[in-house]
Amino acid sequence: MKGGSMFKHWKSSAGAAALAAAGPAFAEKYIPSNDSGKIVDPAAGWERLWTTVLIDITILGVIFAVATLFLVWKYRRRPGYEGGGAKPLSTGAAVAWSVIPTFIFLADDFYIAANGWQLWNVQRTVPADRLEIKLESGMYSWDYTYPNGVRTQNELKVPAGKPILLRMTSRDTIHSHYLPDFKVKEDSMPGRITYLWFYPQKPGEHLVTCTEYCGVMHSYMAGKVIVLPPAEYKAWYEQEGEKLKKAEAPEPNHGGAKPAAQKRKSA
Amino acid sequence: MSVIKEWVFTTDHKRVGILYLIGSVAAFVVAGIMALLMRAELSAIGPTLTANPTTYNVWLYAHGAIMILGFQIPALTGFAANYCIPLMIGAKDVAFPRLNAFSVWLFYMGVILALLTFVIPDPPDVLWTGYPPYSTITTGNTALYTFTVLLIGFASIIAGVNFLTTIAYMRAQGMTWNKLNFFVWSIIGSFVMQLIYVPVLGTAVLLISFDKYLGTNFFDPTIGGDVLTYQNLFWFYSHPAVYVIFLPFIGILMEILATFAKNPVFNYKVAVYGGCWGIVIISGEVWIHHLYVSGMPDWLRIGQMVTTLLISVPVGLITISMVGTLYKGSITFETPMLYGLGTLVLFLIGGLTGIPLAVTSLTVNLSETYYVVGHFHYVMAVAGTMAIFAGVYYWFPKMTGKMYSELWGKIGFWFTFVGANVIFWTMMDVGVRTGLPRRYYDFAAFPQVANEQYIMSVGAIIIAIGFTITLLNWIIGAARGPKASDNPWGSMSLEWTTVSPPPHGNWPKPPVVAEDWNPYAYTKR
Numbered sequence A: 001m002k003g004g005s006m007f008k009h010w011k012s013s014a015g016a017a018a019l020a021a022a023g024p025a026f027a028e029k030y031i032p033s034n035d036s037g038k039i040v041d042p043a044a045g046w047e048r049l050w051t052t053v054l055i056d057i058t059i060l061g062v063i064f065a066v067a068t069l070f071l072v073w074k075y076r077r078r079p080g081y082e083g084g085g086a087k088p089l090s091t092g093a094a095v096a097w098s099v100i101p102t103f104i105f106l107a108d109d110f111y112i113a114a115n116g117w118q119l120w121n122v123q124r125t126v127p128a129d130r131l132e133i134k135l136e137s138g139m140y141s142w143d144y145t146y147p148n149g150v151r152t153q154n155e156l157k158v159p160a161g162k163p164i165l166l167r168m169t170s171r172d173t174i175h176s177h178y179l180p181d182f183k184v185k186e187d188s189m190p191g192r193i194t195y196l197w198f199y200p201q202k203p204g205e206h207l208v209t210c211t212e213y214c215g216v217m218h219s220y221m222a223g224k225v226i227v228l229p230p231a232e233y234k235a236w237y238e239q240e241g242e243k244l245k246k247a248e249a250p251e252p253n254h255g256g257a258k259p260a261a262q263k264r265k266s267a
Numbered sequence B: 001m002s003v004i005k006e007w008v009f010t011t012d013h014k015r016v017g018i019l020y021l022i023g024s025v026a027a028f029v030v031a032g033i034m035a036l037l038m039r040a041e042l043s044a045i046g047p048t049l050t051a052n053p054t055t056y057n058v059w060l061y062a063h064g065a066i067m068i069l070g071f072q073i074p075a076l077t078g079f080a081a082n083y084c085i086p087l088m089i090g091a092k093d094v095a096f097p098r099l100n101a102f103s104v105w106l107f108y109m110g111v112i113l114a115l116l117t118f119v120i121p122d123p124p125d126v127l128w129t130g131y132p133p134y135s136t137i138t139t140g141n142t143a144l145y146t147f148t149v150l151l152i153g154f155a156s157i158i159a160g161v162n163f164l165t166t167i168a169y170m171r172a173q174g175m176t177w178n179k180l181n182f183f184v185w186s187i188i189g190s191f192v193m194q195l196i197y198v199p200v201l202g203t204a205v206l207l208i209s210f211d212k213y214l215g216t217n218f219f220d221p222t223i224g225g226d227v228l229t230y231q232n233l234f235w236f237y238s239h240p241a242v243y244v245i246f247l248p249f250i251g252i253l254m255e256i257l258a259t260f261a262k263n264p265v266f267n268y269k270v271a272v273y274g275g276c277w278g279i280v281i282i283s284g285e286v287w288i289h290h291l292y293v294s295g296m297p298d299w300l301r302i303g304q305m306v307t308t309l310l311i312s313v314p315v316g317l318i319t320i321s322m323v324g325t326l327y328k329g330s331i332t333f334e335t336p337m338l339y340g341l342g343t344l345v346l347f348l349i350g351g352l353t354g355i356p357l358a359v360t361s362l363t364v365n366l367s368e369t370y371y372v373v374g375h376f377h378y379v380m381a382v383a384g385t386m387a388i389f390a391g392v393y394y395w396f397p398k399m400t401g402k403m404y405s406e407l408w409g410k411i412g413f414w415f416t417f418v419g420a421n422v423i424f425w426t427m428m429d430v431g432v433r434t435g436l437p438r439r440y441y442d443f444a445a446f447p448q449v450a451n452e453q454y455i456m457s458v459g460a461i462i463i464a465i466g467f468t469i470t471l472l473n474w475i476i477g478a479a480r481g482p483k484a485s486d487n488p489w490g491s492m493s494l495e496w497t498t499v500s501p502p503p504h505g506n507w508p509k510p511p512v513v514a515e516d517w518n519p520y521a522y523t524k525r
């Protein structure tokens, strides 16, 4: 039913055909769900993994850099030292110098991959207790639709302490909904549904910005996430819902944008 | 007049190589000026140089496309391969000299097409990646992008056929596969990848023009197309393309390290068969790491996270070979070696900072930010450019028979090296700390990075000074440098056994390679 009303709305917007195709798919996209009731914050997980990998590559870098500097200094040609013409490695040494480093690199790769995969599961499995909001991007705005049909533009109001799931598509070019503070982004594109989720825990404001080149005004495609205390959010949500209901109820003596809508309905 | 005719109609691989060098350096200057314009625009919030974002986007398009297609690939697989391969394997020329001449002129036409960007009223603004749907709906001229890529790609395929044939059939008597210079192997790997993948790129860019101008719907989801098809085709080529650049520049470095350390390449066979071929084999299985946030299936992203991380094995083996070549060497620090060591450092930083980008769960934050821009400029853009410069300096006495100025060579190096680190380290830093997105004409949403942006613009000026010094040093050296000897570096490699510059046909009679010779057969001093 909700899907149905979304569908109707899209048909009336620009690029109708694309969205007619996208509409039903919107609802179908399978999203892995986490019913355990325990919520892990993916942003905190990102910070931890970043630190781990940063330490890892710093160690590798220091080893190689120190080795290089040492060799360059030790074997520089100078009065009293003339090296060069080193013997090719013996077969045993050649094998050792390939097998041992290979195993070290492999071990490091799998260590990083295992950690990466673990975080990936957190990032792609959405807690069951969540608020799901639909996003349609366009040149150049972020259009959000709440479960009760309330729509906002470039302003995503959410309650603190609840995981937020965005189900995304685009009505024109490809955009990418990036939340630097929540360490997550995912492209939104025509004809496909994508998703991302994040976990706002404290009231506050956060930047939304576009990270896929989408056209001339790409760099100005910014919005914000406004995290509200749950009660305040609830009040806003219900109030907007009421307004919407009133606006949608046919009132013959009310002008504005409605005649068009009525015409469409009666047609 | 007759000199011009000689050059235009030349089929001599050395002249073709030098034509490639001149064309690609000219392309580099143009694309470098674009970089300066971009850095000027980004030096402060809001419009600075131009009030029109499209102008910036055209600069960015020209910078990216020309740097890769007009400069690095032609400088490495055009100039370096042409000049050195026949000399290194002891051949008098390439297998198909006329085809070779055809390929360089195709390349010039490609560069001219790319330069038309600055002349036509509707320049392409699709960036070097050309993603639809934007590339199919923009008023910019996407066809110019398509045909530039096709021409240069075609030139490269022709060169690939030519060089693989040359290396297979025209090696000097006694020159077995295991006596080839590492550089020759790197060119083999590079052209094998070009032959496999360029057609895929050609298809992708042709299809966007079909969609835009002929009304097909390959990428239009409203009529059954799919926008992601393009991205998959594009990166199926363009990831390997970074190895097409990477392998030859590592090849140049390896030659320089061996020559200036007077040592054999450390663990040669492992570097060739494990490192070089390992990269060729894995290169085709990792393209999804460019689509980590494009809504590809989750399992595929994880799968290619693992394959991408595996690249560290062949790259690690090659790095060990480079560092190991210094062991017990007799190291001297002429300009080519200085560039060689500097490149090693840049490549190390660039390679290691790529590891976080392989991890899909980290990339959901890092992707499309300045961290990425910093990373790939380290590992490909500046490391590759400095390696090309190292190669030009290294073979300069062979090409011209003259010597450049060591002093100015070194001064140019330090400007470039310092400037590069100032810009690109700062880029990675702001990318991680703030998430500043790339391809932004204006960073109004990120006022906190204003200082860093300014610093980066200063860094760009420092680099520009370094490049200018370097170019002048070459031009002046070639015009009136002192005469160089035939083998000023005391290298064992075959290209140094002929006179400088080598005559048409390279040697009076074809060289024969002795049983105990190899290009790194230095004796202990």
Ligand code: HEM
Pocket: B032, B035, B036, B038, B039, B060, B061, B063, B064, B065, B067, B068, B072, B127, B128, B129, B373, B377, B380, B381, B382, B385, B423, B437, B438, B439, B440, B441, B460, B463
């Ligand atoms: C030497 C000085 C250079 C400077 C100052 C410089 C500067 C920049 C900047 C600021 C950007 C990002 C602009 C943006 O995202 O809005 C960029 C992008 C890029 N640069 Fe460079 N660059 C330099 C050299 C090179 C070289 C040698 C290459 C060779 C491959 C290169 C290849 C690229 C590519 C492929 C892009 C991405 C273009 C895109 O996003 O479509 N750059 N450069």
Ligand SMILES: [Cu+2]
Pocket: A174, A175, A176, A210, A211, A212, A213, A214, A215, A217, A218, A219, A221
């Ligand atoms: Cu955008």
Ligand SMILES: [Cu+2]
Pocket: B238, B239, B240, B242, B286, B287, B289, B290
């Ligand atoms: Cu790649």
